[in-house]
């Protein structure tokens with residue numbers, strides 16, 4: 001089939017054939033929960049057009065995934081409501097399915113795939129999704145393709161893991177220009193002419209009734225009836241592509257010039273707030289890049305001919321935009337690179353040997369303070385700045401980036417062992433943070449323990465040569481007065 005989706009982004013999950021007698025092409029949306037700038041949807045639309053078949057989009061929300069809570073469900077549901085709206089006048093059938101009880105959705109994908117010509121899904125490298133897709137590949141009777149719409153650099157563009165941001169930057173400077181000319185379509189459904197699909201078979205609809213009409217009531221309160229964690233309440237952030245696009249617009253219009261100087265200061269509010277939207281796929285990194293490039297009057301000719309791994313000056317954009325792209329592209333995609341190549345990305349033993357040796361050598365050092373998971377969770381430490389960061393996480397589902405580093409470093413400092421610190425960071429980050437359960441979660445958490453960093457002399461108790469941070473220095477360096485007042 002002729003495709004505009006780069007081949008490097010398409011992966012066959014199984015060896016089953018396309019069923020040309022099928023009734024429709026199925027896009028099983030599991031990570032890139034959006035209608036725009038989405039290579040997976042674009043690929044599914046290409047299949048539908050090529051086969052002359054209708055296109056069905058299944059967006060399901062299970063209730064048995066780890067850390068499922070009102071907070072996470074609500075954010076995803078707001079996205080589903082937005083997707084339903086955006087697809088209303090499109091030539092596709094949208095099937096949102098929200099599980100009311102554990103296991104209710106079991107069998108739905110198989111049932112639909114027996115009617116489908118081919119199934120396309122999202123190739124996301126972390127959390128339970130890779131296992132779920134591999135299992136589906138073994139079960140489905142038709143071809144299953146997973147498409148990579150994760151980053152500017154395709155996951156398979158490199159054949160190895162990058163052990164530092166510098167090494168990835170060097171690679172990006174050489175390779176990324178080839179991929180900057182291969183963006184997904186802003187609107188993959190524009191001009192799509194395929195036969196409509198009005199209804200699904202009665203047996204499917206009876207067993208798995210679509211949640212189309214229920215989305216507003218679920219958002220209005222019916223979530224309380226679902227078997228998910230109701231102790232993690234709503235965050236003051238709205239999910240969905242529209243909210244994500246507004247966040248992007250206000251960042252590009254108002255904050256980019258402040259980013260490189262203000263990013264680290266909690267009181268300056270100079271960061272984008274995009275991570276939850278990127279995590280749930282409500283906004284795409286290609287879309288973020290395109291908006292930024294447009295505002296900067298950027299074109300590909302502005303790239304420096306040589307980058308050599310330097311942090312600034314390669315893109316040919318303003319200092320704020322360059323600093324932002326270093327986070328959005330280099331740091332974000334480091335984690336995607338690792339998670340797509342190593343299953344043990346969340347295990348202590350996957351740390352660089354120098355960091356692991358140092359942490360284990362100091363594992364029995366006396367700690368100046370020792371807290372349990374419950375004490376950390378309840379923000380009950382002796383340190384007001386640490387407690388403020390934890391309170392922000394619990395209340396709002398996020399922590400300001402710089403304080404997130406301090407937050408993690410102190411969990412390492414005040415936990416009984418590096419293994420326990422790792423478990424506590426994963427639990428709190430993934431339970432409360434809207435952007436948790438992401439490759440970035442493990443980049444951040446493992447950075448606390450030495451990944452992507454270098455040894456820092458002198459060796460200290462508990463940390464060895466792993467980088468140390470203190471609240472006192474942070475208070476001295478950052479503007480946090482307002483922050484401390486707000487999260488008391």
Ligand SMILES: Cc1cc2nc3c(=O)[nH]c(=O)nc-3n(C[C@H](O)[C@H](O)[C@H](O)COP(=O)(O)OP(=O)(O)OC[C@H]3O[C@@H](n4cnc5c(N)ncnc54)[C@H](O)[C@@H]3O)c2cc1C
Nearest residue numbers: 271272273274275327328331332401408435436440441444
């Ligand atoms: C202990 C710890 C845990 C973390 N857990 C997560 C997590 O669960 N999910 C998550 O998305 N990020 C995580 N980070 C990275 C970082 O804190 C967030 O990406 C950032 O604060 C999100 O806010 P923003 O969107 O306003 O970022 P901005 O500063 O506006 O950056 C734009 C985007 O770049 C990416 N980015 C920024 N900083 C980093 C970074 N240090 N590493 C990787 N990517 C980055 C994110 O996708 C972010 O949305 C963690 C960092 C630490 C130290």
